[in-house]
Amino acid sequence: MARILDIVVDCAHPAPLARFWAAALDGYAVAPYDEAELARLRALGYEGPEDDPTVLVESADGGPRLWFQKVPEPKRVKNRVHLDLRADAPGAELARLGGLGARVVEEHETLTVLCDPEGNEFCLMRS
Structure with missing residues (x-):
């Protein structure tokens, strides 16, 4: 394996x-x-x-x-692979990631889609 x-x-x-x-x-x-x-x-x-x-x-x-x-x-299009992150306090983590240079792309019920400083998408899970 x-x-x-x-x-x-x-x-x-x-x-x-x-x-x-x-x-x-x-x-x-x-x-x-x-x-x-x-x-x-x-x-x-x-x-x-x-x-x-x-x-x-x-x-x-x-x-x-x-x-x-x-x-x-x-980078021209949406990532074909991305990372999903989990945090104990998603609201605080969202603020911390923003302070590092991430930006919010979309909000969903169970996750927030963000981009790193070069535009690579990743998700922060809320549950």
Whole structure:
């Protein structure tokens, strides 16, 4: 049987989007860079982590990793896959996510559809 290792998100700016999702998700953080990774980035012509075309966000409890990879084309249509989030206090969580840069797209009886700073849809469940 297979299990999810990574969820890959195409984006224009991997580092800031990775920081958004690391802050949005409980127990997740942007993976730290060691000296070898920084040297690899410099050898490829990137100044550092802010310019990295692929940024990893990891879960402390071994959950699926999130990879943010730079792509040249902009997002044009609705996501074919999205994340559903659950919070103990959905109202407070909605406000917190908004403070991180998410915006509300639609309100439904049992969920709120939001977009991350690059327009990728996700849902915050109310029940």
